[in-house]
Amino acid sequence: MTERKHGADILIASLTLEGVDVVFGVPGGAILKAYDSLVDSNIRHILARHEQGAGHMASGYAHATGRVGVAFATSGPGATNLITPLADAYMDSIPVVAITAQVGSTSIGLDAFQEAHTWGISMPVTKHNSIVTRTEEISSTIHEAFHIASTGRPGPVLVDITKDALAGEVDWNGPDEFSLPGYKPSVKGHARQVAAAIDMILDSERPVLYVGGGIIRSEASAELRQFAEQQNIPVVTTLMGRGAIPDSHPLTLGMPGMHGCYTAITSMQKSDLLVAVGVRFDDRVTGDPDTFAPLAKVIHVDVDPAEIGKVRNADVPIVGDAKAVLAQLVARGSRVLGERPAPSRDEWMDQIREWQENFPLAYDQDPDGPIQQQYVIDQLNRAAPEGSIVVAGVGQHQMWASQFWSFEEPKSWINSGGLGTMGYAVPAAVGAQVARPDATVIAIDGDGCFQMTFQELITAAVEQIPVKVAVMNNGNLGMVRQWQRLFYNERYSGSVLSFDVPNIPMLAEAMGCAAFRASTPDEVIPTIDKALAVTDRPVVMEFVCDPDAMVFPMVRAGGSNDVVYMGPEDL
Amino acid sequence: MQHVISVIVEDKPGVLARVSSMFARRDFNIHSLAVGPTEDAGRSRMTVVVDGIDTEQIIKQLYKLVHTIKVSEYAPGSAIEREVMLVRVNADAPRRAEILEAASAFGSTPVDVGASTITFEVTGEPGKLADFLELMKTYGIVNLVKSGRIAMGKDQKSAARKQKNGQGG
Numbered sequence: 041m042t043e044r045k046h047g048a049d050i051l052i053a054s055l056t057l058e059g060v061d062v063v064f065g066v067p068g069g070a071i072l073k074a075y076d077s078l079v080d081s082n083i084r085h086i087l088a089r090h091e092q093g094a095g096h097m098a099s100g101y102a103h104a105t106g107r108v109g110v111a112f113a114t115s116g117p118g119a120t121n122l123i124t125p126l127a128d129a130y131m132d133s134i135p136v137v138a139i140t141a142q143v144g145s146t147s148i149g150l151d152a153f154q155e156a157h158t159w160g161i162s163m164p165v166t167k168h169n170s171i172v173t174r175t176e177e178i179s180s181t182i183h184e185a186f187h188i189a190s191t192g193r194p195g196p197v198l199v200d201i202t203k204d205a206l207a208g209e210v211d212w213n214g215p216d217e218f219s220l221p222g223y224k225p226s227v228k229g230h231a232r233q234v235a236a237a238i239d240m241i242l243d244s245e246r247p248v249l250y251v252g253g254g255i256i257r258s259e260a261s262a263e264l265r266q267f268a269e270q271q272n273i274p275v276v277t278t279l280m281g282r283g284a285i286p287d288s289h290p291l292t293l294g295m296p297g298m299h300g301c302y303t304a305i306t307s308m309q310k311s312d313l314l315v316a317v318g319v320r321f322d323d324r325v326t327g328d329p330d331t332f333a334p335l336a337k338v339i340h341v342d343v344d345p346a347e348i349g350k351v352r353n354a355d356v357p358i359v360g361d362a363k364a365v366l367a368q369l370v371a372r373g374s375r376v377l378g379e380r381p382a383p384s385r386d387e388w389m390d391q392i393r394e395w396q397e398n399f400p401l402a403y404d405q406d407p408d409g410p411i412q413q414q415y416v417i418d419q420l421n422r423a424a425p426e427g428s429i430v431v432a433g434v435g436q437h438q439m440w441a442s443q444f445w446s447f448e449e450p451k452s453w454i455n456s457g458g459l460g461t462m463g464y465a466v467p468a469a470v471g472a473q474v475a476r477p478d479a480t481v482i483a484i485d486g487d488g489c490f491q492m493t494f495q496e497l498i499t500a501a502v503e504q505i506p507v508k509v510a511v512m513n514n515g516n517l518g519m520v521r522q523w524q525r526l527f528y529n530e531r532y533s534g535s536v537l538s539f540d541v542p543n544i545p546m547l548a549e550a551m552g553c554a555a556f557r558a559s560t561p562d563e564v565i566p567t568i569d570k571a572l573a574v575t576d577r578p579v580v581m582e583f584v585c586d587p588d589a590m591v592f593p594m595v596r597a598g599g600s601n602d603v604v605y606m607g608p609e610d611l
Numbered sequence: 612m613q614h615v616i617s618v619i620v621e622d623k624p625g626v627l628a629r630v631s632s633m634f635a636r637r638d639f640n641i642h643s644l645a646v647g648p649t650e651d652a653g654r655s656r657m658t659v660v661v662d663g664i665d666t667e668q669i670i671k672q673l674y675k676l677v678h679t680i681k682v683s684e685y686a687p688g689s690a691i692e693r694e695v696m697l698v699r700v701n702a703d704a705p706r707r708a709e710i711l712e713a714a715s716a717f718g719s720t721p722v723d724v725g726a727s728t729i730t731f732e733v734t735g736e737p738g739k740l741a742d743f744l745e746l747m748k749t750y751g752i753v754n755l756v757k758s759g760r761i762a763m764g765k766d767q768k769s770a771a772r773k774q775k776n777g778q779g780g
Contacts, residue, residue, distance in 0.1 A: 159625065160628065163628070163629060163632050164632055164633075164636045167677075168677045171625075188677060220677060220678075221621065221680055222620075222621065222674075222677065222678060222679045222680035222681070223677050344675070345671050345674070346668065346671035346672055346674070346675055349667060349668075350668060350671075
């Protein structure tokens with residue numbers, strides 16, 4: 041039925057048609073009309089305390105569910121504050137739709153109040169963006185934005201809508217179609233390439249499955265596991281791919297890269313075949329690309345053709361969705377395995393077991409010494425209920441969380457991998473908790489990260505979003521300090537925070553959270569137990585940690601993965 | 612080495628900005644860029660000449676832009692390539708005839724004649740324009756305006772048929 045509607049009503053109706061149940065945002069002048077329409081909808085609005093928080097909340101929501109997260113911001117500073125979360129979501133391929141308002145179409149270009157060239161500013165950090173100046177275009181553009189954000193390689197899409205387009209009235213009778221003649225993401229892989237891949241795998245003596253965020257985004261965990269077991273291939277999971285296959289699975293080797301496990305790194309170096317699925321040969325994984333996995337042929341499966349051959353040439357490129365291609369590989373593999381014997385990989389697996397035994401991830405917690413972050417993470421992992429979601433900021437605590445948490449499920453690990461956005465944890469945890477009210481959501485944060493975005497705990501308290509935040513307070517920007525210690529003659533330029541200011545529990549209580557502090561190792565477990573018992577409001581645990589602890593193993597930036605430093609004595 | 616890439620895009624506002632922004636972000640070097648309509652309303656063609664060895668990433672990144680419909684790279688010799696330029700040359704009275712004669716060898720006609728200069732319009736494949744400029748340098752070039760290159764793939768089918776007919780008869 042055709043109805044006379046305002047642009048703002050069409051926007052909100054369009055979001056409802058896309059299945060949006062919550063938006064994260066901050067209102068302002070240009071977007072007021074949309075906020076007014078929100079009142080009459082069933083969409084929940086979470087008022088963030090800063091637009092950056094709103095953007096990361098949308099990303100946390102999308103991470104936790106696979107659905108598109110939505111952020112609202114007004115024109116000018118509202119929109120520019122969304123740029124960091126958009127860049128973050130772009131690097132990690134997270135489906136987010138940002139709706140920003142723009143000044144009236146007749147004011148554009150005149151330096152109007154709160155005018156910024158949002159379309160131009162956001163272009164290089166989004167998968168796609170649009171500016172809508174006519175009410176008639178709102179519906180089709182929103183429909184298109186959700187389609188682009190959620191298909192192919194997911195990513196953020198921004199729609200900038202002028203104030204007059206939101207205020208204008210048109211006759212409208214439902215979603216308008218869009219036309220994208222050039223946008224056709226591949227789903228299934230080419231059958232001939234799939235067959236070639238299986239032949240190459242069956243000829244391989246030392247294969248490694250190198251998998252990442254693509255598995256999580258395409259929900260391909262079951263297919264991955266089936267394929268790894270069928271072909272008997274050990275699996276390394278990148279920072280974005282932690283949880284793609286359970287860490288407890290006997291074929292799982294852990295994380296590769298700069299702070300990865302010795303076995304994950306070394307197995308790739310010695311491998312004769314990398315089966316890369318949903319990964320992009322990131323510099324944090326490869327180190328020096330010329331010496332990375334030098335003996336390995338490469339099968340590269342990715343939904344984005346531009347990732348194939350970008351860093352490393354692929355012997356068998358397969359463009360397609362990870363889930364679909366892995367299912368094809370399983371089907372082809374089972375047919376071929378019926379005709380020829382499976383290769384023995386005993387020698388390879390023995391070698392891997394030997395590395396695992398000799399070079400495990402480990403830490404020491406001196407009962408009388410300062411608290412080690414690894415110990416806190418280990419204890420949190422033991423105490424947290426099954427199915428908990430872990431969210432990290434960026435730095436040492438993030439690396440230790442990725443190393444010492446045992447990830448058993450996809451979407452149980454949320455972090456800022458590609459962009460490395462400090463301050464990500466608190467707002468992303470809020471978004472994840474909104475998306476998954478049933479789950480325990482634990483943010484593992486550093487004191488540096490925490491001080492960038494802690495105000496979103498006010499949002500959490502007011503909106504009754506009971507996230508749990510563990511702040512590893514080492515009084516320093518820990519990862520920066522580590523590099524300064526190792527590579528800059530211990531000159532701690534600009535990296536010293538304070539252990540005492542802010543007083544984190546007092547700050548947390550002032551924001552409406554429960555708060556606990558552990559200063560010694562024996563206080564760690566009781567603090568965790570007390571914090572996990574709080575379910576009616578957000579809770580902050582402060583752990584006063586060793587400022588001199590360093591993350592190992594370590595491969596130097598741009599260095600060869602053949603040289604893995606297991607501790608400071610190796611450097 | 613220069614490569615000629617032809618990009619068919621949706622004719623939408625901002626599409627040129629999307630392409631040039633992507634080139635800047637990915638550190639691809641544009642030598643020249645020409646944009647114009649095609650036989651198909653709603654579609655534009657961009658002819659991009661790029662410097663570099665490997666165009667695979669450039670082509671893939673162009674395809675990633677949502678408004679890109681088709682990208683093709685022309686192998687050397689497989690396309691008709693044209694540029695146009697306007698060149699103003701010093702031409703005092705004693706040398707005027709000599710200059711006009713030299714230009715006419717390139718099929719170039721004067722489009723503006725001033726008191727001490729002549730302005731030529733030259734159209735052709737890039738090598739011809741380079742040769743013309745080289746020649747005119749001796750007289751002194753006052754001003755040069757040059758377009759981006761446009762290119763159209765040769766009609767391979769008709770060329771092959773012609774060749775076959777030639778051999779047969």
